[in-house]
Amino acid sequence: MEDAARADLAAVRAMGAELEGTGKPFVIASGVVGLAVGRTATEEDQPADGVHPRMAGVQAALALRDVRTSIVRLPPTVHGDGDHGFMSVLVGIARDTGVSGYIGDGANRWPAVHVKDAASAFRLALEQAPAGTALHPVDDEGVPIREVAKVIGRHLELPVEARPAEHFGWLGRFLALDAPVSSALTRERFGWAPTQPGLLEDLEEGHYFR
Secondary structure, X not given: OHHHHHHHHHHHHHHHHHHOOOOOEEEEXXXXXXXXXXXXXXXXXXXXXXXXXXXXXXXXXXXXXXXXXXXXXXXXXXXXXXXXXXXXXXXXXXXXXXXXXXXXXXXXXXXXXXXXXXXXXXXXXXXXXXXXXXXXXXXXXXXXXXXXXXXXXXXXXXXXXXXXXXXXXXXXXXXOOOOOEOOHHHHHHHOOOOOOOOHHHHHHOOHHHO
């Protein structure tokens, strides 16, 4: 992750050097995890210093002079056909271990969005977002991980049970997070309106299990 963050920062600096002073748009992808603790995060929240190594690239982009920089903060699950992210990993762990698991009581929530709806937010940011604006392309504000595990268990015909974080390998440190996120300001300011299936509906369609 640290190597990827350094490469990200170098890319932002190189592109920013060409854009500075032009007033042109510059859209940066970031994430919503870590914006708030114990409540639903909004577009007005600012991440704490050091919350993620990629924040250095975001901060460098926002510091550019006379550039219309905006930040598209993606939820941890950007789902859809062809997704190889967290949902695919969770399905793979269930297959390998014979259990569709969750941590604790599984009530912790993950925000999510379909990849096509996320793409439309990037277009809106490019076309409309004022400098310094954060957008949240979030359809599901918070899906309980236990409900995700139930869908996976049903499709794979596996038991659905609580498991310790270690059961999930590197994913365990993320899977227990409770991180609901609002997209109300993004919808209000830019007319962003998701049209694709939500996370549970997308899982039910079965492409993650082929």
